[in-house]
Amino acid sequence: MYTFRWCFYHLIYIDLYPFLSGLCSKLTLVGREQEIKDLENIINRPGQHAIVIGDRGVGKTSLVKLVLSKKRYNDIWRTCDVISSFSHVFKSLLKNCGIDFRQFEESNEIRSLGKIEGSALVIKGAGQLSRKYAEKYRTTPVESLTPWDIYESLKQIQKKCILVLDEYDAIHRGKNPEVFHENLAYTMKILADHSDKCDSKLVVVGVARTSTDLLGKHESIQRSTREIYLQPLRCEHIIDFINLAEKDLNIKFDDDVKQQIAYGSLGYPYYVHLVGLECIEAMLNRDKNKRNILWEDFEIAVKKAVNKAFRAELGKYNAVLRVSDPVEKAIIETLAIIPEMYPKRDKLYLYLKSVYPDVSREEFEAALNRQTQEKRFLFLSKRNDEIRFLDPLMKPFLSDRVLEGKESIKINDVRFLWEEEKSIQIDWNGYQVWLPKSQVKYRKTRGKIIIIPKWLFKKKFNFQKAW
Ligand SMILES: Nc1ncnc2c1ncn2[C@@H]1O[C@H](COP(=O)(O)OP(=O)(O)O)[C@@H](O)[C@H]1O
Ligand SMILES: [Mg+2]
Numbered sequence: 001m002y003t004f005r006w007c008f009y010h011l012i013y014i015d016l017y018p019f020l021s022g023l024c025s026k027l028t029l030v031g032r033e034q035e036i037k038d039l040e041n042i043i044n045r046p047g048q049h050a051i052v053i054g055d056r057g058v059g060k061t062s063l064v065k066l067v068l069s070k071k072r073y074n075d076i077w078r079t080c081d082v083i084s085s086f087s088h089v090f091k092s093l094l095k096n097c098g099i100d101f102r103q104f105e106e107s108n109e110i111r112s113l114g115k116i117e118g119s120a121l122v123i124k125g126a127g128q129l130s131r132k133y134a135e136k137y138r139t140t141p142v143e144s145l146t147p148w149d150i151y152e153s154l155k156q157i158q159k160k161c162i163l164v165l166d167e168y169d170a171i172h173r174g175k176n177p178e179v180f181h182e183n184l185a186y187t188m189k190i191l192a193d194h195s196d197k198c199d200s201k202l203v204v205v206g207v208a209r210t211s212t213d214l215l216g217k218h219e220s221i222q223r224s225t226r227e228i229y230l231q232p233l234r235c236e237h238i239i240d241f242i243n244l245a246e247k248d249l250n251i252k253f254d255d256d257v258k259q260q261i262a263y264g265s266l267g268y269p270y271y272v273h274l275v276g277l278e279c280i281e282a283m284l285n286r287d288k289n290k291r292n293i294l295w296e297d298f299e300i301a302v303k304k305a306v307n308k309a310f311r312a313e314l315g316k317y318n319a320v321l322r323v324s325d326p327v328e329k330a331i332i333e334t335l336a337i338i339p340e341m342y343p344k345r346d347k348l349y350l351y352l353k354s355v356y357p358d359v360s361r362e363e364f365e366a367a368l369n370r371q372t373q374e375k376r377f378l379f380l381s382k383r384n385d386e387i388r389f390l391d392p393l394m395k396p397f398l399s400d401r402v403l404e405g406k407e408s409i410k411i412n413d414v415r416f417l418w419e420e421e422k423s424i425q426i427d428w429n430g431y432q433v434w435l436p437k438s439q440v441k442y443r444k445t446r447g448k449i450i451i452i453p454k455w456l457f458k459k460k461f462n463f464q465k466a467w
Contacts, residue, residue, distance in 0.1 A: 029059065029066055030244065030269075031237030035228055039067045042226045043162065043203075047195035049188050051215070053208040054230030056313060057270030057393045060205050061166055063230065068162060068203075075162040080206075082174040086183040087145040093163050094145075099153045147186035154191070154200040161200040168206035168214055178216065185218035192224035207391075232267025232392075241272055251280065251291045256459065257298040263462035266341065266396045270313075274305040299455075302400050309397045317394065320377045327367040328375075330356045335378070335387065336398035337409070339431045339461045342386040350429050354413050408453045416444050426450060433460050 029036070042050040052060045068075040076096045078089055095101060154161060171180050188202060204225075208214035211227045233241070239262050246252055253261070257279065265271040278301030279293045286297060310317055321329065334352045335343070343351065349364050368387070371378040379390045389395055403409075415427040424442065425434045435452065442450040452460070 028244070029062060030241045031233045032059065032063055032230075035063055035230060036067055038226075038228050039063065039203075040070075042228075043067065043073070043201065046199050047192040047224065049192070049202040049204070049225045051211045051221075051225050051227045052203065052205045052230065053211060053214055053227065055232065055268070055392045056207050057268045058230045058232055059269050060207075060230055062269075063228075064164060064166075064203055064205055068164070073162050074157075074159045075164060077164045077166060079166045080168050080170045082170050084174075085144075085176075086180045089165065090145050090150050090163075090187075093165075094150065094153050097154070097157055097161050097163075099156065147183055147190050150187050151190045151194060151198060155194075155198040157200070162203055163200065164203045164205065166205045168204050169208060170206075181216040181218065184215065185220045188224045189220035192220075233269060234267065235262055238262040238265055238267065238269070238272055241269060242276065245276060249280075251283070251293065253279065253293045254295060254298075257293055257295055260298065260459065260462065264396055264400065264458075266392075268393055268396060270393065271305075271396045274309060275301055278302070278304045278308075303404060306397050306400045306404065309393075310401065314391070314394055314397055316377070316391070317398065320375055323375065324371070324377075325367065327359055327363050328371050330359060331364065331367055331371060332377070332398070333402045335389065336395060336402045337457075337461070339428075341392075341395065342381075342388045344385045345380065345387055346385075347429060348387050354411050354428070355409065357412050403454050403458055406454055408451050409457045410449060410451045412447055412449050414442075414448050414450050416442070416448065428461075431461070435460065 039050055039052070042048050052064055054060050074097070076093050078093050080089065091101065165184075171177050174180065184202075184204070191198065191201060204215065206214045209229075211221065211225065215221050239258065242253060242258050242261060261272055261275055261279075264275075275298075279297050281304075282297035282300040283290050283293045286294075320332075324332070330352060331348070334355055335348065338348075338351045340347070340351075345368070348368075349361060352359055352364060368378070368380070372380045372387075376390055378387055380387050389398070411428060416424065417427050417432065418425040419437075422437055423434045424437050424440070425432060435450075435456065439456050440450055440452050
């Protein structure tokens with residue numbers, strides 16, 4: 001929220017109100033009251049670490065930032081990447097806590113010269129650990145930092161430090177994720193066991209469904225951590241979010257734009273943030289003195305936001321497209337535009353068939369298999385046969401992108417329910433909606449076809465049912 005507002009302010013600051021200030025005093029996140037409390041509790045409870053998980057763009061980093069900014073914690077951040085080792089990551093964290101590594105490095109040198117294995121810090125502290133752990137630590141290479149070293153280093157600092165490892169999911173794509181997870185698990189355990197002497201703690205943040213998905217299965221992790229799972233925001237919270245921005249910035253989104261952003265976001269504030277900013281820019285480009293965002297601004301904004309997202313976070317889509325055949329592409333496009341978030345396999349086939357009537361069930365199954373097993377772009381739940389994008393943030397952006405490339409959507413085999421003078425009601429695989437007759441073309445016999453223009457499709461098939 002604050003970044004969102006900051007950027008809004010920044011834009012208007014440059015273009016319109018050179019004297020605007022005071023934005024940082026208004027830190028807030030909509031719809032996260034419970035999660036904020038939960039994280040505060042974990043941070044205040046001795047011997048516990050936090051794991052914050054959820055989809056990309058759901059607000060994990062923002063939640064941690066907000067909570068840690070409330071009190072003057074000594075919070076030190078590190079964004080994980082695929083190349084840095086455990087030692088590397090923690091050395092940089094500890095250096096930022098103010099630990100002077102010269103002493104540590106010197107003692108390592110002496111040890112190397114004397115051919116003694118294990119680090120001095122480890123040996124010093126090993127007496128307090130069980131023999132099993134002490135032996136384990138002593139076998140680590142001289143130049144590496146061990147969990148015990150980290151504890152010892154943090155103990156030296158009088159102040160409670162909160163070490164945040166953001167984007168921890170990157171570790172999975174690194175060289176040796178298991179070693180990283182194991183070291184992290186021991187670090188958490190040691191800090192938890194000795195919280196009476198050192199109450200510094202870890203907050204691990206990453207894209208995942210469960211903490212085991214993120215960190216592997218370690219008993220000590222289960223015992224010394226608490227997990228916070230962030231669901232996408234509810235629709236009314238997204239509306240609150242936009243209302244707040246309107247009030248703060250003295251601008252107005254037209255009602256249909258506001259609704260479309262809220263529905264189209266599927267609860268991901270990242271989407272709202274990106275599209276919202278582009279809307280403001282489009283409005284200012286239209287007329288520097290305007291304060292109201294129109295549907296035409298929104299259309300320009302969506303195009304730009306989608307391009308930005310696919311250049312950054314969702315770049316994987318372009319790579320997958322290059323190696324996907326037409327049936328796979330048809331599945332991806334169908335999944336992107338249908339009003340359901342997690343259709344079952346059979347239902348997805350019905351939707352697909354109504355837009356791409358030539359695809360057989362066998363072709364569908366084979367292509368789905370390639371997307372879920374080999375390319376891993378889609379995810380098929382074994383538990384309930386539901387299909388979704390592996391990265392759920394893909395859907396809101398991809399639906400905009402797919403619709404962008406079309407003038408209209410032709411749906412075959414639709415059920416015509418009611419007809420009035422000016423409108424017609426249809427049922428598309430259980431999704432029922434009224435459409436203005438003047439805007440659509442339809443044939444109620446042979447094929448039962450309806451052709452819906454892009455803008456109307458966007459407005460009417462906007463996932464209301466899904467959440
Ligand atoms: N609860 C919220 N209310 C308002 N804005 C939010 C909320 N959560 C996140 N945001 C905004 O959404 C964007 C994405 O959030 P971020 O924390 O980066 O997501 P993640 O770390 O899960 O990928 C940010 O610009 C942030 O300001
Ligand atoms: Mg983040």
